[in-house]
Amino acid sequence: MNSYWLPSVHAIIEVNRHNPTKAMDSLRAAAAYELGNPSPTVGPLSPVYYRGYTYLAAGQNQGAAKEFQRVIDHRGVVQNSILGALAHLGLARALAASGDSAGARTAYQDFLTLWKDADPDPDIPILKQAKAEYAKLQ
DSSP states (O other): OTTTHHHHHHHHHHHHTTOHHHHHHHHHTTTTTTTSOOSSOSSTTHHHHHHHHHHHHTTOHHHHHHHHHHHHHTHHHHTTOHHHHHHHHHHHHHHHHTTOHHHHHHHHHHHHHHHHTTOSOTTOHHHHHHHHHHHHHO
């Protein structure tokens, strides 16, 4: 709890307070455990995902892309956590912000492909937002 979940929760709070430096400091405590299988097994790789999210909020797009790619590369650890799909969206956003339109298009396509059969409701806000962001790259 103290080495995995609390650092992730504190990081989210600090990002929402627009304090990414403090969020990064919180996530350092989870580094030794972040590729493990936490109990309960909801949100595996949460510290890695939230580090990417924090980098993105701080405008450090290359760091964000690296962390989101780490989540994507560890599908066996992520299992069926929503963070696995959201990492594709985070990667797309990081690549778009860094000027890599081709890479961003691919990452958006991967996200939209994953989501295609996941929920029949097309009005989910994050899905609508991802589609709008993807359309701007076309």
